[in-house]
Amino acid sequence: MAPAADDAQLVLATEAEKEARDLLTAQAWGGGLTTEAYQRREKCLRALAVPRLDMRTWLLVDASRRVLSSCETLSFPSLLLTDAGRSRGHTYGVASVFTEGPLRGQGHATRVLDRVCETLAREPAAHAVVLYSDVGAAQYSRSGFVPRPAFDWRWSAAPPGATSEAVLFTEDALGWRWAAHPPAGGNFVVHPTADTFDWFLERERIYCTELGTPRPAACGAAVGNSLALWYAQPKDARLWVHWLDAADAKTCRALLHAARVVARDAGLSEVRLWEDLGGFPSPEGLEGGRREKRSGGLPMLRPLDARVRPEDWRRIPRALWV
Numbered sequence: 001m002a003p004a005a006d007d008a009q010l011v012l013a014t015e016a017e018k019e020a021r022d023l024l025t026a027q028a029w030g031g032g033l034t035t036e037a038y039q040r041r042e043k044c045l046r047a048l049a050v051p052r053l054d055m056r057t058w059l060l061v062d063a064s065r066r067v068l069s070s071c072e073t074l075s076f077p078s079l080l081l082t083d084a085g086r087s088r089g090h091t092y093g094v095a096s097v098f099t100e101g102p103l104r105g106q107g108h109a110t111r112v113l114d115r116v117c118e119t120l121a122r123e124p125a126a127h128a129v130v131l132y133s134d135v136g137a138a139q140y141s142r143s144g145f146v147p148r149p150a151f152d153w154r155w156s157a158a159p160p161g162a163t164s165e166a167v168l169f170t171e172d173a174l175g176w177r178w179a180a181h182p183p184a185g186g187n188f189v190v191h192p193t194a195d196t197f198d199w200f201l202e203r204e205r206i207y208c209t210e211l212g213t214p215r216p217a218a219c220g221a222a223v224g225n226s227l228a229l230w231y232a233q234p235k236d237a238r239l240w241v242h243w244l245d246a247a248d249a250k251t252c253r254a255l256l257h258a259a260r261v262v263a264r265d266a267g268l269s270e271v272r273l274w275e276d277l278g279g280f281p282s283p284e285g286l287e288g289g290r291r292e293k294r295s296g297g298l299p300m301l302r303p304l305d306a307r308v309r310p311e312d313w314r315r316i317p318r319a320l321w322v
């Protein structure tokens with residue numbers, strides 16, 4: 001029987017509770033991995049994200065601490081333009097919202113999200129909560145999340161013999177390459193950190209190890225001051241460009257070409273990019289790519305600070321996906 005609404009409490013999961021949750025969520029998110037490999041993945045990702053990305057696992061529990069629903073949050077720096085200038089704060093990314101089959105349809109997921117948002121709203125300089133819905137907009141609209149447009153660009157891996165003139169670099173150079181990059185302009189900007197990119201590379205390391213596939217020779221390319229960063233997702237043979245910052249269309253094409261060459265050499269078949277709502281890179285820079293409405297990963301934002309307007313969240317790189 002479902003508990004009365006006020007029996008439920010929001011708590012942070014213990015290590016044992018996180019591991020118990022992994023066993024249940026394996027069916028939803030363990031695609032391509034055995035349950036044991038998925039458990040290893042979750043452990044490794046937490047080892048990185050708890051200290052470096054403020055990762056927290058939230059549980060909605062009843063009076064006997066039975067878990068009704070759960071989710072995770074990671075934190076990102078964000079910048080909000082106000083009359084007084086740009087104010088720094090935090091934006092939280094929600095991941096892995098999960099209710100066990102028999103407990104679904106009773107409002108538990110809605111309630112865990114509402115409680116998490118109420119709790120985070122009390123933290124200093126809390127700007128907003130974002131998530132990427134794989135179950136459409138309605139599920140999260142009821143908790144005040146507003147969807148943003150979502151399109152993908154896709155290219156096939158480079159043909160045999162094609163080479164790249166861009167400077168390719170590995171994760172050892174990620175820190176200094178990224179540190180030189182200022183946050184984008186705009187009324188509201190959520191900004192990835194070098195640790196954010198490393199979290200994606202940790203996913204890449206785990207999948208390549210578990211599936212026995214080669215890691216790409218580089219995690220990014222530079223042309224002048226312009227930069228593309230990527231990670232491999234071997235379970236669907238994709239190279240995701242999770243950051244792209246190109247000075248002009250020509251540079252943009254060169255960076256995407258570099259990604260396609262690296263993808264080919266790592267045995268991946270496709271390069272993918274999330275479209276930037278800011279309108280850049282321009283269509284000429286994305287030459288040869290196929291644009292399509294995204295299925296899954298729908299970005300949604302719920303303001304915690306009343307001055308944040310969902311429509312001002314325009315730069316949404318894949319690097320912010322959790």
Ligand SMILES: CC(C)(COP(=O)(O)OP(=O)(O)OC[C@H]1O[C@@H](n2cnc3c(N)ncnc32)[C@H](O)[C@@H]1OP(=O)(O)O)[C@@H](O)C(=O)NCCC(=O)NCCS
Pocket residue numbers: 028069096097098099100103104105106107108109110111132133134135138139
């Ligand atoms: C998606 C998921 C988290 C939803 O969990 P849930 O606890 O069933 O969610 P809720 O009960 O809050 O809402 C789900 C449905 O119950 C309905 N509902 C909400 N409150 C309700 C209540 N008090 N009583 C009865 N039904 C209710 C909602 O209307 C909704 O139905 P609809 O989407 O058909 O309109 C769950 O299905 C799940 O874990 N799926 C697998 C993992 C996954 O896909 N996670 C989401 C990734 S983005």
